[in-house]
Amino acid sequence: MSNSVGGLSEGAVYGSRIGMTDDSLALVERNRGSADLWDLGETKPSGESLERGVPGLYLSCFDMLLTEDATWLVKVSEASPSPAVPMTRMASQVEPEQCPVIDSQEQGLSPALEGQEEEQSLEQVQSMVVGEVLKDIETACKLLNITPDPVEWNTGNVQKWLLWTEHLYRLPHVGKAFQDLTGKDLCAMCEEEFRQRSPQCGDTLHAHLDIWKSTAWMKERCSVGETKTTGSEDLWSEADSSCSGQPIHLWQFLRELLRKPHTYGRCIRWLNKEKGIFKIEDSAHVARLWGLRKNRPAMNYDKLSRSIRQYYKKGIIRKPDVSQRLVYQFVHPV
């Protein structure tokens, strides 16, 4: 799968460790570095570099983090009060040039100790990044009701994934070009074949699929206990509960969206989490997501809101005391 063998940069080494290619790594970081990209909101990064996967044009954060000058990273993680802060957030908040420059020699660290700490910090960062990627894929799995392993996808799942990815990254609709292909077929295709089917975004789709494949590979490794947990231990058990074909209820779906403010904060968000009050910021968007999840292309907010109103009688959702447009309240907030 990995096309990066030999002459690897250290960033690429990381990619190879988790089975990602340079392209997908760059894509992950390009996306992760820009908080909005993994967001389904209307604001999308534009520009050719995004529409087209041009790894050479992109200096990934990984490359910055894992180059020979990785010492700054060690210093950041030492200075960081919370190692649990996701790397993506950390990277977006702490620019390299803003990092405090602390001379390790002044701290009296021996080169050997320093090396050890660097190694530990890199491991830490890897875990955090991978955890974030897993979370995003988990979310997609839940919402689309597909398994995380592309090899297991049927033609319908492939179309769902395509729709999702196109939707998420504002790619042109290319579903027809991949019609009647199963996940297995898709995984067997090289980047060139993707390009042939979709000159506009084949490379991007290939890179995204690569990430999914890598994640499935990692999941498998985790499940046989070959690796440590990624910092999101309940990730897959949680994903499994909704990827197992169990029908999902609308209120559960809304909760899922609300659980991912980083990803869906633009279309739905808590106004008062303690009281269970939330606001649908983008009604059409939420309806589209619900339609995607339920395989109901004709879903709209009119229908979705009718379903929400059915919950009034059941005591699951109600309008808050001070009624506002697009604002609802879970009767039993978690």
Place this chain on the structure above:
DNA sequence: TACGAGGATAGAA
């Protein structure tokens, strides 16, 4: 025009 409320009905599980 978009949203909100609620009645009615159909279909799937």
Place this chain on the structure above:
DNA sequence: TTCTATCCTCGTA
């Protein structure tokens, strides 16, 4: 039977 989708009418902001 339950849950959801769909269609509908009417009211409100």
